[in-house]
Amino acid sequence: MIRDKDVLNQITDTIRQFVNNQLIPMEHWVAENDRLPDDIISQMRELGLFGLTIPEEYGGLGVTMEEEVTLAFELGRTSPAFRSLIGTNNGIGSSGLVIDGTEAQKQKYLPRLASGEIIGSFCLTEPDSGSDAASLKTTAIKDGDTYVINGTKRYITNAPEAGVFTVMARTDPQNKRSGGISAFIVESDTPGITLGKIDKKMGQKGAHTCDVIFDNCVVPADALIGGVEGVGFKTAMKVLDKGRLHIAAASTGAATRMLDDALHYAVERKQFGQPIANFQLIQAMLADSKAEIYAAKSMVLDASRLRDEGKDVVTESSCAKMFATEMCGRVADRAVQIHGGAGYIADYGIERFYRDVRLYRLYEGTTQIQQIIIARNMIKEVSE
Known part of the structure; x- marks a missing residue:
């Protein structure tokens, strides 16, 4: 659904020019240096690219799905590293909060994600849990008014740059099925979180992934997305x-x-x-x-x-x-x-x-x- 065709055309044209004039000329540099230039990231923030899909009431543009893919057609024309950095904030890094988060969680994190102040990351995959996502082993055990998270997440996009993680963990260890999994919003500087070395990949230089290790990482109970256990999967x-x-x-x-x-x-x-x-x-x-x-x-x-x-x-x-x-x-x-x-x-x-x-x-x-x-x-x- 396109809400205002003229506005969408204006945004699309702006992104197309940004891709053609700024991003494509930097592709080789990004591949050689395995990072994005700071000035490019700043321009992305100024253009509002980190908050394309985040609702307007939280500082984003609130684009519809049809509008989002129209813009992704343009962003996809250059090195995936550029889209990856902003894509996580607009996609798996924020969608859990947008879809199922409490109002307090949305107010706390979505404006910062929309502005690009913080980068979001999505922690689902594990060393022994990839396509079989429901078999994940990371646990989040309730202890009073906190949860203690333990486990390792693997190949986590934007983890080295992340300010906040959406973490899938098993709150009911006895339930080995998907119903035992819950979702948490966890700030990256929380004690008990360490990062593995940045993965050396076949391609996509500049888009970083690594392990995220949770070792007795204590988070408050209100980090549980939606405030409900067992619906994380x-x-x-x-x-x-x-x-x-x-x-x-x-x-x-x-x-x-x-x-x-x-x-x-x-x-x-x-x-x-x-x-x-x-x-x-x-x-x-x-x-x-x-x-x-x-x-x-x-x-x-x-x-x-x-x-x-x-x-x-x-x-x-x-x-x-x-x-x-x-x-x-x-x-x-x-x-x-x-x-x-x-x-x-x-x-x-x-x-x-x-x-x-x-x-x-x-x-x-x-x-x-x-x-x-x-x-x-x-x-x-x-x-x-």
Whole structure:
């Protein structure tokens, strides 16, 4: 749902210019230095990018799902590190509070997240709990008017920069199912929290992940999101349903950028006395990529509109995430192929994108998890 088309067009144009003029020129620097420039982060704050999805009453722009993915199409056209820093604040880093938080929790944290004063991070994955998220072992045992958290979280995006963590922990150790899991909002400087070394990844330089270790970390009882135990897994799944649409949109944006680069290269690069864009086998790769991007964009927009209408889009968001991220991988491969030997050389940037976008098929639910979700929902519908 687009609330005001003119306003959305203005925001979209502003972000497009920011991506083109500020972010794309800094991609190589970010990859070489494995961090974002401070002035870029400051500009992100000034543009309100940290609070795009946070409700207006808490200092954000409160964009709808359709508006969010429209902006993510633009942000996805550059290095994922830029989107990752602001994406967590707008997505899994704040969504738990927006969806299920108490009013006091929202008042305390959302304005600071919206302004970019603090960075949010989402602690779900563990060393022995990834796709099987309900099997997590981190515990939060109530002790009077506090909870004591113990456990290790792994591959936590933005953890090195985070000011606050959304932590999924088991409050009922006897309940080994999802009903024993609760969600907490925990400030990063709380005693008992330590960070592991920053992970060395295949790609996405500048977007940092690491372990977050909780060792007798004591938090007040009002850190329990929503003030209710046993609903944390449901909160996490609602957060991920929304996040999957965002990732699908970012993947579509990345594919758009890679196709654009490949097209320009094909028009300029000459072999056998003519541009390689004249060769039908090159044209086939360009055409397949264009069609798949169009299909992914249509899926993302359709699912987003349904969500804005209040519809259950668990299946649709999984479909969009699965198709868009797999499509992005295929476009990346074709883009390298069109570039030929140059596609394997760092100077052209395509090899970096090839590595960067591989992660999209893994996080916020692997392709295989999306297949299971889709199939189970199909079976459930026909059984009913």
